[in-house]
Amino acid sequence: MAANQTLYVNNLNDKINVETLKKSLREVFAAFGGIIDIIAMKSLKRRGQAWIIFKEVSAATNSLKSLQGFPFYNKPMRIAYAKTKSDVVAKADGTYVERPKKIVKREDLRKKTTNVAHAPPEIKTVSTPAAPAASQKSIQDRIGWNPNQTSTKASGGGGKPAEPNRTLFVENLPPEATDTMLSMLFRQYPGFQEVRLIPGRNVAFADYQNEYQAGMAMQGLQSFEMTPDVRLQLSYARK
DNA sequence: AGCACA
Numbered sequence: 582m583a584a585n586q587t588l589y590v591n592n593l594n595d596k597i598n599v600e601t602l603k604k605s606l607r608e609v610f611a612a613f614g615g616i617i618d619i620i621a622m623k624s625l626k627r628r629g630q631a632w633i634i635f636k637e638v639s640a641a642t643n644s645l646k647s648l649q650g651f652p653f654y655n656k657p658m659r660i661a662y663a664k665t666k667s668d669v670v671a672k673a674d675g676t677y678v679e680r681p682k683k684i685v686k687r688e689d690l691r692k693k694t695t696n697v698a699h700a701p702p703e704i705k706t707v708s709t710p711a712a713p714a715a716s717q718k719s720i721q722d723r724i725g726w727n728p729n730q731t732s733t734k735a736s737g738g739g740g741k742p743a744e745p746n747r748t749l750f751v752e753n754l755p756p757e758a759t760d761t762m763l764s765m766l767f768r769q770y771p772g773f774q775e776v777r778l779i780p781g782r783n784v785a786f787a788d789y790q791n792e793y794q795a796g797m798a799m800q801g802l803q804s805f806e807m808t809p810d811v812r813l814q815l816s817y818a819r820k
Numbered sequence: 821a822g823c824a825c826a
Contacts, residue, residue, distance in 0.1 A: 589823055618825090626822060634825095661823090668825045680825085 586641050586670060587663035588633040593621075594654035595628040602654075606631055608761055609648065614640025617669055634667045652805065653765055745792040748818040749799055751776075751785040755811060758783070766805070770798035786818055 588610075593602065603619045610616060615636035622628065635641045641662065650657045671677035743750075751763070763776045767787045772794030776787040789795040795817070805813040 587824095591822070620824060622824075622826090627824070628822085630822065630824085632824060664823050671825095 582662045582664070584638050584642060585662040585664075585666065586635045586638045587667045588635070588641050588645055589630065589661045589663040590633060590658055591630040592656055592659040593629045593631060594656045595623075597654050599623045599628075602631070605653070605765060606633060609651070609653070609765070610635075610644050612761070613644035613647070618667075620667075632663055632667065634669060651762070654769060655766070655802075655805070657806075743817040743819045745796060746817050746820065747772075747789045747792045747795045748820075749787040749789070749795050750816045750818040751787055752783065752814040752816075753811060754778075754783040754785060754813070756783055758785070763787070766802060767798060770794065770801055773798070792817075 590606070597605075599621050603621050606619050606621070607616060610619075610633050613635075617634040617636055619631060619633050621631035633641070633644075635644075645660045645662070648658060649660050652658075666674075666676070668677060749767075754763075758778060760776060760778050763778060763785055764773075767773050767776050770789070772790035774788040774790060776785055778785045787795075787798065789798060799815045799817075802813060803815050
């Protein structure tokens with residue numbers, strides 16, 4: 582696909598409310614350059630996808646390469662260049678031509694309304710503050726998702742497992758893992774407080790409000806497949 | 821799976 586300053590992202594978790602999804606996408610992609618807009622919609626045909634419109638093609642290219650397969654709300658992102666130019670950029674180009682509005686067929690309306698009734702409940706968004714906004718520069722320096730990790734054996738620390746407590750010990754992270762990346766993952770679970778990445782080791786600690794919530798997160802994320810051959814290893818932290 | 825522009 583030809584390079585484009587707009588990226589097409591799919592395989593997104595469609596249980597996540599679009600507004601929070603867009604915010605989170607922005608957090609992650611903004612590390613690579615200026616973003617003009619992010620478009621995501623929740624209709625049947627369009628959910629699970631988003632368009633990230635960058636100011637520069639180079640930013641699109643870099644983020645495409647580095648974030649391919651990035652675990653985002655529990656699903657690896659699939660990223661490609663968008664097939665066509667976004668309206669905003671065409672407008673700026675002067676190449677924009679009005680496109681005929683989509684006719685909504687009665688069939689589609691019917692589907693839409695029936696589906697509302699049977700729609701699965703949305704995952705409630707956890708009311709934890711977003712990851713502290715690190716400076717543009719520092720994220721840029723530190724983010725880097727390398728999909729070709731070789732898996733390192735998680736030691737588990739050896740010895741007897743720690744008692745359940747509110748802090749999780751996270752092992753087997755790719756060396757380029759960042760706080761932003763990890764908070765994406767852990768903040769989906771209620772009670773999330775913060776995640777601390779330990780520099781130089783492929784390890785982090787994730788705090789929840791109590792050990793019960795930590796346990797839920799541990800169950801949910803245990804062995805999470807960061808890549809086909811790298812799985813997260815979670816245990817309670819030793820104190 | 822699905823490439824939009826509210």
